[in-house]
Amino acid sequence: MSKMRKLGALVTSFAVGGTLAACGAGGPGEAGGAITDDKIVLGVITDLSGVYSELAGENAVEAVRMAVEDFQAKHGDDAVTDTIEVISADHQNQPEIANTKAREMYDREGADAIFDVPTSSAALAVAGVAEQNQKLFFDIGAGTTELTGAQCNPYTYHYGYDTYMLAQGTGTTVTEQGSENWYIIYPDYAFGQDMNKSFVNAVEGAGGTVVQSDATPFPNDNFSTFMTKAPGLDPKPDVLGTMQAGGDLVNVVKQYNEFGLREKGIDLAVGLMFETDIASIGVEPLAGTLFTTAWFWNLDDRSREWADKFKERTGSRPTFDHAANYSAATQYLEAVQRAETDDADAVNEELNGLEFDDFFARNATLREGDHNLEHDSYLVEVKQPDEVEEDFDFTKLVETIPAAEAFMPVEDSGCEMG
Amino acid sequence: MITARLLQGGGALRWTLLVVGLVVALALPWFVYPPIATDMIAWALFAVALDLLLGYTGLLSFGHAAFWGSSAYATGLVAIHTGMPFYVAVLAGALVAAALAVPIAYLSVRRTGIYFAMVTLAFAQLIYFVANQWRSVTGGENGLQGIPRNLFGLDLSDGFYFYYAALPVILLGLFAAWRIVHSPFGRVIIAIRENPARARALGYSVDRYKILVFVLSAFLAGVAGGVYAIGHGFASLQEVYWTTSGKVVVMTVLGGMGTLWGAVVGAGIIVQLEDYLATAGIDANGIVTGAIFAITVLLFRKGIWGTVAQLLGRRRRDDRDAEPGPVRPATTTEEHADAR
Numbered sequence: 001m002s003k004m005r006k007l008g009a010l011v012t013s014f015a016v017g018g019t020l021a022a023c024g025a026g027g028p029g030e031a032g033g034a035i036t037d038d039k040i041v042l043g044v045i046t047d048l049s050g051v052y053s054e055l056a057g058e059n060a061v062e063a064v065r066m067a068v069e070d071f072q073a074k075h076g077d078d079a080v081t082d083t084i085e086v087i088s089a090d091h092q093n094q095p096e097i098a099n100t101k102a103r104e105m106y107d108r109e110g111a112d113a114i115f116d117v118p119t120s121s122a123a124l125a126v127a128g129v130a131e132q133n134q135k136l137f138f139d140i141g142a143g144t145t146e147l148t149g150a151q152c153n154p155y156t157y158h159y160g161y162d163t164y165m166l167a168q169g170t171g172t173t174v175t176e177q178g179s180e181n182w183y184i185i186y187p188d189y190a191f192g193q194d195m196n197k198s199f200v201n202a203v204e205g206a207g208g209t210v211v212q213s214d215a216t217p218f219p220n221d222n223f224s225t226f227m228t229k230a231p232g233l234d235p236k237p238d239v240l241g242t243m244q245a246g247g248d249l250v251n252v253v254k255q256y257n258e259f260g261l262r263e264k265g266i267d268l269a270v271g272l273m274f275e276t277d278i279a280s281i282g283v284e285p286l287a288g289t290l291f292t293t294a295w296f297w298n299l300d301d302r303s304r305e306w307a308d309k310f311k312e313r314t315g316s317r318p319t320f321d322h323a324a325n326y327s328a329a330t331q332y333l334e335a336v337q338r339a340e341t342d343d344a345d346a347v348n349e350e351l352n353g354l355e356f357d358d359f360f361a362r363n364a365t366l367r368e369g370d371h372n373l374e375h376d377s378y379l380v381e382v383k384q385p386d387e388v389e390e391d392f393d394f395t396k397l398v399e400t401i402p403a404a405e406a407f408m409p410v411e412d413s414g415c416e417m418g
Numbered sequence: 419m420i421t422a423r424l425l426q427g428g429g430a431l432r433w434t435l436l437v438v439g440l441v442v443a444l445a446l447p448w449f450v451y452p453p454i455a456t457d458m459i460a461w462a463l464f465a466v467a468l469d470l471l472l473g474y475t476g477l478l479s480f481g482h483a484a485f486w487g488s489s490a491y492a493t494g495l496v497a498i499h500t501g502m503p504f505y506v507a508v509l510a511g512a513l514v515a516a517a518l519a520v521p522i523a524y525l526s527v528r529r530t531g532i533y534f535a536m537v538t539l540a541f542a543q544l545i546y547f548v549a550n551q552w553r554s555v556t557g558g559e560n561g562l563q564g565i566p567r568n569l570f571g572l573d574l575s576d577g578f579y580f581y582y583a584a585l586p587v588i589l590l591g592l593f594a595a596w597r598i599v600h601s602p603f604g605r606v607i608i609a610i611r612e613n614p615a616r617a618r619a620l621g622y623s624v625d626r627y628k629i630l631v632f633v634l635s636a637f638l639a640g641v642a643g644g645v646y647a648i649g650h651g652f653a654s655l656q657e658v659y660w661t662t663s664g665k666v667v668v669m670t671v672l673g674g675m676g677t678l679w680g681a682v683v684g685a686g687i688i689v690q691l692e693d694y695l696a697t698a699g700i701d702a703n704g705i706v707t708g709a710i711f712a713i714t715v716l717l718f719r720k721g722i723w724g725t726v727a728q729l730l731g732r733r734r735r736d737d738r739d740a741e742p743g744p745v746r747p748a749t750t751t752e753e754h755a756d757a758r
Contacts, residue, residue, distance in 0.1 A: 096656060099650050128564060189550055
């Protein structure tokens with residue numbers, strides 16, 4: 001009898017608790033001024049433990065914290081709110097975890113915007129949550145053009161780079177500089193296939209020829225078939241373009257050197273590379289390699305100034321992912337400041353079509369049509385070992401690709417903002 | 419197993435457990451973040467499905483992600499392209515998983531032990547590569563995005579309500595597993611696990627029973643995978659990756675093989691742990707999960723639930739022993755039943 005009563009009480013308390021929780025959650029974005037809960041919460045979902053934890057990871061969270069501190073220092077008492085929190089989660093490169101964490105951040109922890117999210121599938125999953133919850137999401141770490149293409153939405157911005165921009169930069173510029181014949185190898189999955197397609201378009205658009213492009217198994221240790229094949233192709237390629245990433249890239253570079261292709265007059269161009277990759281492969285085997293990047297810390301004084309502050313704090317130099325996280329968080333906070341509210345739609349009005357210029361994004365526009373950040377990108381070359389002055393000082397500028405040419409034209413993106 | 423003991427022993431404990439289980443299932447989204455609660459019940463059914471093979475038939479499938487994942491994709495495709503209620507989509511997904519299981523089971527059950535595990539792993543990798551390459555359908559590594567939660571026009575976008583929409587499907591799946599285990603068919607598969615030669619001598623077609631239980635297991639894994647895909651709104655390569663196969667084995671072993679309840683407990687713990695570690699600021703979640711697994715396997719050979727059940731059983735036995743009455747036979751048979 002008393003057991004039953006206790007059970008009854010328990011059930012009632014659950015019911016009451018549930019109702020209260022449901023009330024507390026509230027509806028999304030009551031427009032018209034004010035900051036919800038009188039604070040701004042920035043969420044960073046990134047890879048804190050896996051393969052991307054070096055190039056993004058904890059330092060990406062730190063970059064967002066830096067942006068918050070600089071914003072507070074700049075605005076002082078005039079800031080729209082005194083409390084700005086940064087929360088983070090490790091998605092372990094699993095889209096399910098990214099998706100659940102994003103939901104939790106928006107719903108429960110009051111996050112106003114989410115940043116970073118490397119890994120394409122995870123980024124797309126978070127973009128879906130952002131659209132559903134009508135909260136902002138700035139993807140930085142993932143490269144898929146789908147984010148600003150078929151799966152674009154009004155609450156998602158792609159901030160920094162994508163596969164098109166990488167291919168455009170390297171493919172077009174290298175071809176225009178006279179290396180007209182390309183041999184491309186790419187890993188046989190979505191990223192590699194996209195990169196290959198973009199590279200072929202870029203090279204041919206610039207008047208070059210892709211002599212051949214070969215899909216390689218993924219993952220793969222042995223690229224010797226492709227290395228022995230390269231010099232024998234007709235016409236002999238001027239450049240070997242590799243779209244491999246991570247461990248596969250290491251193998252390609254090693255074997256490119258073992259087979260002495262550079263001596264045979266075939267240069268190496270890499271689709272996507274970060275300073276952290278160069279650090280693990282080593283400067284010597286990569287010296288002279290061309291690739292496109294969204295930014296590098298040794299670009300100029302403005303960049304170096306920020307990179308120095310970053311190093312003071314974290315002990316290492318930033319990758320472009322870190323810089324982009326800082327830049328995106330800063331632009332978001334400034335937009336909130338101007339809108340005087342953290343309501344996503346009001347902030348979105350400030351951001352949509354925004355033209356700005358900061359140490360990371362030069363001549364930048366947050367395009368209205370597809371929410372891609374258009375900004376200058378850079379074709380760079382890996383330095384010779386004797387040119388390297390300090391750790392992470394790996395690259396030198398070959399050519400700046402103007403913002404207007406660096407990214408896919410809005411009309412081609414296939415994005416229809418709902 | 420505990421359930422077996424409960425059947426012969428007092429009905430009271432069994433019913434208490436069942437009621438407690440139901441109350442926990444009903445109250446879960448009030449303690450746990452609702453999308454996590456949905457993950458828990460989906461993984462619970464997946465682990466129970468695996469337990470049918472691992473715990474009851476003695477076959478370690480290391481490729482069950484193939485069924486969970488293929489159903490996740492199939493469910494997603496049906497939900498996206500037909501707009502039918504998600505129950506139909508999940509059923510379709512589970513049927514695809516079961517259909518896929520027929521040839522895989524047919525070829526795999528010819529081997530046992532480590533060879534069986536390797537063959538199932540190989541098939542699962544095959545499915546993984548198909549999912550990776552068949553981009554126009556699966557989206558490759560971008561995943562199949564934008565799976566809707568259709569249910570007669572109800573708004574299920576809140577995870578809290580979706581949990582209650584999904585719960586009946588999972589409970590039905592768990593009930594099916596319980597029925598399978600407690601049927602004459604269930605007795606036969608246990609007999610096959612214990613002594614396949616003897617089962618064959620008694621006239622049972624061992625391979626055919628194995629194929630059937632494999633397909634049933636794949637079907638239930640498919641139901642779970644479908645619910646999971648609808649819950650997250652997408653299906654990704656992660657669903658068919660071998661780590662998913664590994665995770666479900668860990669859940670089952672951690673909770674206790676051959677207990678059904680154990681698989682549920684194991685799933686709850688692993689999902690909760692993974693969620694907790696994502697924000698705990700420890701960049702070593704693999705080490706933590708691994709350590710817990712190693713400790714459990716070393717100290718509690720029967721898994722968490724197996725150990726709890728044993729303790730509960732011992733207490734009941736002590737009570738009974740205190741009463742005057744006929745002396746019970748030696749406990750060896752009891753121990754034997756426990757291990758089941």
